[in-house]
Amino acid sequence: MSQAQEKELICQYLSEISDPEIPVINIVEMGMVRGVLFRESKLEILLSPTYSGCPAMDMIDHLVKEKLQSKGYDSVEITLVYKPAWTTDWMSDETKEKLRAYGIAPPVGKATSKKGLLNEDPVFCPQCGSKNTEIESMFGSTACKALYLCKDCLEPFDYFKCI
Amino acid sequence: MELLDLSRFCMRLGDSCLIMAHRQSEMCSKGPFLEEDIAQTNLGLDLLGQAEALLIYAAELEGKGRTADDLVYKRPERGFYNFMLAEQPNTDFAFAVVRQYIMTLYLSRVYETLAKVDDETLSGIAAKAVKEIAYHQRHLGMWIKRLGEGTEESHERIQTAINELWMFVGELYEEDELDLKMQEAGYAISGEAMKAYLMANISSHLTEVTLSVPKSVYMTTGSKKGIHTEYLGYILAEMQYLQRAYPDAKW
Ligand SMILES: [Zn+2]
Numbered sequence: 001m002s003q004a005q006e007k008e009l010i011c012q013y014l015s016e017i018s019d020p021e022i023p024v025i026n027i028v029e030m031g032m033v034r035g036v037l038f039r040e041s042k043l044e045i046l047l048s049p050t051y052s053g054c055p056a057m058d059m060i061d062h063l064v065k066e067k068l069q070s071k072g073y074d075s076v077e078i079t080l081v082y083k084p085a086w087t088t089d090w091m092s093d094e095t096k097e098k099l100r101a102y103g104i105a106p107p108v109g110k111a112t113s114k115k116g117l118l119n120e121d122p123v124f125c126p127q128c129g130s131k132n133t134e135i136e137s138m139f140g141s142t143a144c145k146a147l148y149l150c151k152d153c154l155e156p157f158d159y160f161k162c163i
Numbered sequence: 164m165e166l167l168d169l170s171r172f173c174m175r176l177g178d179s180c181l182i183m184a185h186r187q188s189e190m191c192s193k194g195p196f197l198e199e200d201i202a203q204t205n206l207g208l209d210l211l212g213q214a215e216a217l218l219i220y221a222a223e224l225e226g227k228g229r230t231a232d233d234l235v236y237k238r239p240e241r242g243f244y245n246f247m248l249a250e251q252p253n254t255d256f257a258f259a260v261v262r263q264y265i266m267t268l269y270l271s272r273v274y275e276t277l278a279k280v281d282d283e284t285l286s287g288i289a290a291k292a293v294k295e296i297a298y299h300q301r302h303l304g305m306w307i308k309r310l311g312e313g314t315e316e317s318h319e320r321i322q323t324a325i326n327e328l329w330m331f332v333g334e335l336y337e338e339d340e341l342d343l344k345m346q347e348a349g350y351a352i353s354g355e356a357m358k359a360y361l362m363a364n365i366s367s368h369l370t371e372v373t374l375s376v377p378k379s380v381y382m383t384t385g386s387k388k389g390i391h392t393e394y395l396g397y398i399l400a401e402m403q404y405l406q407r408a409y410p411d412a413k414w
Contacts, residue, residue, distance in 0.1 A: 049212070049291075051209065051212065051291065051295060052209055052211075052212025052213045052216060052288075052291055052292060052295060053184075053208035053210070053211045053215075054212065055208070081287070082216065082284055082287025082288050082291065083283045083284070083286060083287030083290070084287070084290075085287055085290040085291035085294075111294060136198055137199065137201065137202050138202060138298055138301065138305075139201055139202035139206070139298075139302070140201070141201070142205070143205040143208050143209050143295070147198060147201075163291075163294050
């Protein structure tokens with residue numbers, strides 16, 4: 001197996017690990033895996049934290065090691081990379097659709113624009129699709145989400161903020 | 164740039180984030196209503212993440228074999244360099260709001276500057292933090308308005324918090340030898356520029372919501388030398404308890 005093929009295989013293993021907070025999305029789709037490097041006797045995985053205080057980071061670190069060890073990589077090192085900073089702009093449309101189907105409104109707009117960052121655009125209800133929604137709190141179940149309320153179906157829901 | 168200077172610079176910033184994160188964690192179950200309780204602790208979580216990244220880097224640059232955990236759990240009070248404002252207690256919800264609001268204005272300017280420096284790690288940390296802080300700024304600004312323009316009582320309580328915390332603002336634009344070195348390297352703006360920025364923002368926001376900027380001119384100083392108000396010791400007593408009772412205990 002060539003190194004490129006092995007890398008691809010490793011990425012495939014990593015894509016079997018779901019984000020502990022959003023089980024329908026895996027860490028590769030999330031854009032957290034920034035590199036797979038072969039160092040002499042060990043394997044180095046570069047991960048980008050989604051947001052600074054993400055409490056799932058330790059868990060992810062553990063899951064990555066466990067997964068790769070089960071595939072025969074005994075020496076795995078995880079390095080956190082901060083640059084470029086992880087952004088919701090890296091989420092594909094397919095990933096956003098998975099979020100929506102799971103009940104989390106995906107980020108609207110781009111984090112690179114001030115407008116997107118402070119979510120001034122309408123956020124659609126992931127349940128009924130209405131845009132008649134209202135922000136309840138800037139911080140929801142986790143720091144990366146805001147809490148919204150749909151004024152049509154009256155369901156509260158999480159909105160994944162642009163970051 | 165001397166690595167040790169950069170390490171001290173990151174430690175100061177990391178310490179302020181850490182101590183604020185601890186103060187915010189104390190808000191858990193004490194918010195005025197459930198959603199706000201969650202919001203307040205999430206502000207703490209963001210700050211804790213920023214503190215962790217900054218202190219890991221500070222420890223690495225220092226090169227003395229200490230880890231970020233060593234810095235957090237094994238330094239005594241005089242070895243902490245957070246601003247005195249960061250350690251002020253949650254006397255009242257209004258105090259927590261004012262403390263975080265002013266510190267957030269400061270941090271947004273600091274991170275904006277650091278996001279552009281020629282240092283992969285630091286600029287990466289700052290680029291991420293600047294976005295998180297934008298949300299804090301908006302949230303806390305909303306509370307300043309809500310309490311200022313709310314009832315007579317909420318107005319009075321937030322004005323009291325502003326008046327009582329005002330003497331700690333001077334440290335945010337004070338300069339020492341290290342600050343001057345960092346400014347020269349483009350890692351920080353001048354104290355004068357920081358003061359102008361803070362005063363302009365605070366006074367325009369406060370007057371807009373019927374609050375006033377205190378006239379008092381006395382400002383405290385000392386945290387850059389490890390001098391603190393009595394409150395830091397109590398924070399450390401709680402924060403470091405486990406590591407002091409069971410040295411090097413691991414989860
Ligand atoms: Zn709905």
